[in-house]
Amino acid sequence: MLRKRNVHKNNAARRFAGAKAQSAMEYLMTYGWAILIIAVVLGALFQLGVFSSTSLLGNACIAQSGFYCSNPVLSTLGVLTVTVGQATGTTFTNTYVYFVPSGTTFSSSDYSAYIGTLNSGQQANVNIHLGVGSPYPSSYTVGTPLSGYLYLQYTDVYGTVIQNEIGTVTTKVTQTSSSGATFSQPSSLPSGITEYVPIALQNTQTSSTPAPFQQMIQISEGNYASYITYNGNFANFEFFTQSGSILPAWIESNNSGTLTVWVNLPNGIPASSSLTIYLGFASKTTNLLSSSGTSGIGEAPQLSSTYAQYDDGASVFNNYWNFAGTSLPSGWTSSVGSSSSSVTVNNGVTLASGTGGGWGTINYQFTMPSSNQIIFEVFGQTAETGRQRMYLTNTGASAAYGGYMSDLGFDYGIFGSSEITSGDLQYFWNAYYSPANSAFAINTNYIIQYILTGSTFYWNILSSSESQIASQSTAQPSTTNVLSLIDDDDSGATQSTYYWIRTRAYPPNGVMPSVSFGGVSS
Numbered sequence: 001m002l003r004k005r006n007v008h009k010n011n012a013a014r015r016f017a018g019a020k021a022q023s024a025m026e027y028l029m030t031y032g033w034a035i036l037i038i039a040v041v042l043g044a045l046f047q048l049g050v051f052s053s054t055s056l057l058g059n060a061c062i063a064q065s066g067f068y069c070s071n072p073v074l075s076t077l078g079v080l081t082v083t084v085g086q087a088t089g090t091t092f093t094n095t096y097v098y099f100v101p102s103g104t105t106f107s108s109s110d111y112s113a114y115i116g117t118l119n120s121g122q123q124a125n126v127n128i129h130l131g132v133g134s135p136y137p138s139s140y141t142v143g144t145p146l147s148g149y150l151y152l153q154y155t156d157v158y159g160t161v162i163q164n165e166i167g168t169v170t171t172k173v174t175q176t177s178s179s180g181a182t183f184s185q186p187s188s189l190p191s192g193i194t195e196y197v198p199i200a201l202q203n204t205q206t207s208s209t210p211a212p213f214q215q216m217i218q219i220s221e222g223n224y225a226s227y228i229t230y231n232g233n234f235a236n237f238e239f240f241t242q243s244g245s246i247l248p249a250w251i252e253s254n255n256s257g258t259l260t261v262w263v264n265l266p267n268g269i270p271a272s273s274s275l276t277i278y279l280g281f282a283s284k285t286t287n288l289l290s291s292s293g294t295s296g297i298g299e300a301p302q303l304s305s306t307y308a309q310y311d312d313g314a315s316v317f318n319n320y321w322n323f324a325g326t327s328l329p330s331g332w333t334s335s336v337g338s339s340s341s342s343v344t345v346n347n348g349v350t351l352a353s354g355t356g357g358g359w360g361t362i363n364y365q366f367t368m369p370s371s372n373q374i375i376f377e378v379f380g381q382t383a384e385t386g387r388q389r390m391y392l393t394n395t396g397a398s399a400a401y402g403g404y405m406s407d408l409g410f411d412y413g414i415f416g417s418s419e420i421t422s423g424d425l426q427y428f429w430n431a432y433y434s435p436a437n438s439a440f441a442i443n444t445n446y447i448i449q450y451i452l453t454g455s456t457f458y459w460n461i462l463s464s465s466e467s468q469i470a471s472q473s474t475a476q477p478s479t480t481n482v483l484s485l486i487d488d489d490d491s492g493a494t495q496s497t498y499y500w501i502r503t504r505a506y507p508p509n510g511v512m513p514s515v516s517f518g519g520v521s522s
Contacts, residue, residue: 059171061150068123069150069167076173077200078130078140078183078518084115084150084166085123092118092154094161097126099169101135101148106163108153109226111519118154131521132185132198139184144173183518186278188244192288193280195227196240198518200276203269205508210371211268214317214504216466217515219259219279227281227520230254232303233310235289236282238296239263247277248315251299255465261297262504264316269513281520300379302499307347319366319503323349334362337488348380351487352495359488360495366481366503368452373506376450376483379464380498392450392457392480445499452480453506 061069061082068085075081084097095115100106113126130136130146137144150167183198199217203209217239221228229236230251239247239261248264269275282288288296291308293315301308301322313320321329323345328334334343340354343362351360368374376392446469447462457480460471487496507513 059174061167061169063167064165067152067164067166069169072169072171074140074144074146074171074173076140076142076183077516078132078136078198080128080130080146080169080171081125082128082150082169083123083125084152085121086118086152086166087121089120090157091120092152092156095152095154097128098151098153098163099128099130099148100151100165101146104135104148106149106151106165110151112153118152129517129519131519132183133521136519136521140173142173146171146173183276184242185521186240186242186244190238190240190244190246190280192282192286193238193240194283195520195522196278196280197224197520198276198278200274200516200518201265201269201513202274202516203271203508203513205511206271207508208271208273209265209268209508209513210505211266212318212505213265213268213507215263215265215515216512217261217263217279218466219261221254221257221259223517224281224520227284229284230259232299233289233305234287235297235299236284236286238280238282238288240278240280242276242278246295248293248312249297250311250313250316251297251303253300253464253466254303258465260466262316268505271508279517300500302348313500313502317502317504320500321502322500323347323498328362332362332364334360336360340493348497348499350495350497351485353488353493355493358493359486361484361486363485364483364501366483368481371506373453374451375504375506376501377504378448378450378485378498378501379445380496381445382487382494382496392452392483450483451506451510453510 059072061072063069066086066088068083068087070083072080072082080099082097086092093116095118096112097115098106098110098112100110104110111128111130113128115124115126118124132138132140137146147168147170149165150169151163152166153161153163155161183200186196189196201215219228221230227237235251239249241247247266250262252260252262254260263277265275265277289299289304289310290296291298291310291312293312298312298316299310300313301311301324304310308322308324311322311324313322321332323329324347326345328343328345328349336342336354336358337360338354338358340352341358341360342350342352342354343360344350344352349362351362353359366374445464447464447466449458449460449462451458451460456473458471458473461469463469483501485496485498487494
């Protein structure tokens with residue numbers, strides 16, 4: 001009896017175990033596919049970085065008591081935009097906002113933005129241009145995290161300079177810059193460069209720039225006072241590519257702390273695209289001025305104490321002449337209208353009319369580019385109250401007057417009304433214009449700009465700081481291939497002097513690519 005009972009018990013146990021195994025198999029069959037799908041989805045989310053610390057990082061600014069900060073936004077240009085304020089009951093003057101990266105302490109060399117006066121209860125939106133490379137990110141791409149502290153440096157009502165931590169910032173790159181560019185570290189630096197600034201050049205047009213292309217960049221020296229030094233005989237900065245190659249660059253002018261520089265981009269900028277280049281600073285005792293075009297930076301001929309000593313314009317522009325030496329450059333011809341007229345080359349070219357119907361002129365025959373677009377720019381001054389003329393003609397000017405009324409010209413001086421015809425494009429300066437309305441002042445430098453594009457001709461008068469004084473446009477004649485500069489004697493002996501003449505590429509649709517600066521990095 002006992003044996004039968006044990007057999008039944010064992011059989012029951014086996015039946016129970018089999019049922020459990022069958023139940024487990026049914027469970028796996030029923031839910032296995034669901035588990036597999038969940039595992040695949042989780043793996044994909046991890047691959048996308050959904051569970052990374054970066055993705056979980058929000059945009060926040062936690063303010064200290066008595067201060068205000070909010071809405072930190074970081075762009076791909078490394079620009080931190082944030083709103084700050086104070087409610088201490090006093091007024092702050094000469095106020096700066098500093099960003100101090102996590103793991104570092106406050107330093108006056110940290111990146112900052114200037115506010116000026118900040119009253120109690122006042123808020124201000126600021127843009128702080130940050131650097132690239134430790135302790136900052138090596139590049140600013142969407143999702144790149146950043147954390148640190150905001151400090152205010154200000155002068156209180158007692159005249160004491162104070163630094164206060166006002167808030168803690170945690171953020172990440174969420175905003176693509178308007179230029180579409182992403183700042184990153186260069187892979188190599190030119191020899192001697194100790195700090196650099198990334199510069200984004202954005203071509204907003206649907207066609208690419210010509211190659212090569214001359215890009216105008218204006219540098220505010222005050223923004224880089226700790227790094228930059230420049231006078232006509234010394235400069236410690238240059239431009240370079242991501243790989244560290246020097247870009248030929250030419251300083252045109254230095255006006256009220258703004259340096260106007262032209263940089264040669266050998267491959268141009270593609271349509272609707274951006275290009276990042278770098279402005280590099282050497283020590284303040286290192287002179288990078290050079291006429292080579294392959295190292296350092298050059299400048300306009302009249303800027304140095306020795307004429308054209310550091311002029312590398314021929315390496316930057318499509319065509320360039322500075323009239324150094326004592327003879328006209330190749331391709332230029334001259335003629336005079338009387339024994340007292342002259343054309344003199346010596347630290348520029350001077351055209352003197354002489355008297356008795358005299359005139360002096362120089363001519364350059366050029367070939368229009370296949371794009372049918374070209375920009376001529378002439379820089380110089382006049383010491384006259386007579387007549388100065390510049391024409392784009394078919395045959396070149398061999399006389400000061402007559403036969404050019406159908407050509408494209410710039411003409412000013414004292415003259416009779418009979419000389420003004422409907423076909424003559426002219427700009428006039430004479431004694432009947434008050435100084436406030438006159439585009440010209442005697443013995444002042446100007447840039448005269450000719451632009452040929454398609455079927456249209458433009459001329460512009462620019463100040464030495466590139467601001468426009470006057471302009472006009474007209475239909476372009478079918479054949480125009482000689483540039484003529486003339487000085488004649490409508491009101492006695494006169495003269496004009498030109499220091500440089502250049503041609504450069506026409507930007508797409510006449511729109512120069514925009515320029516955005518990042519912060520200084522070491």
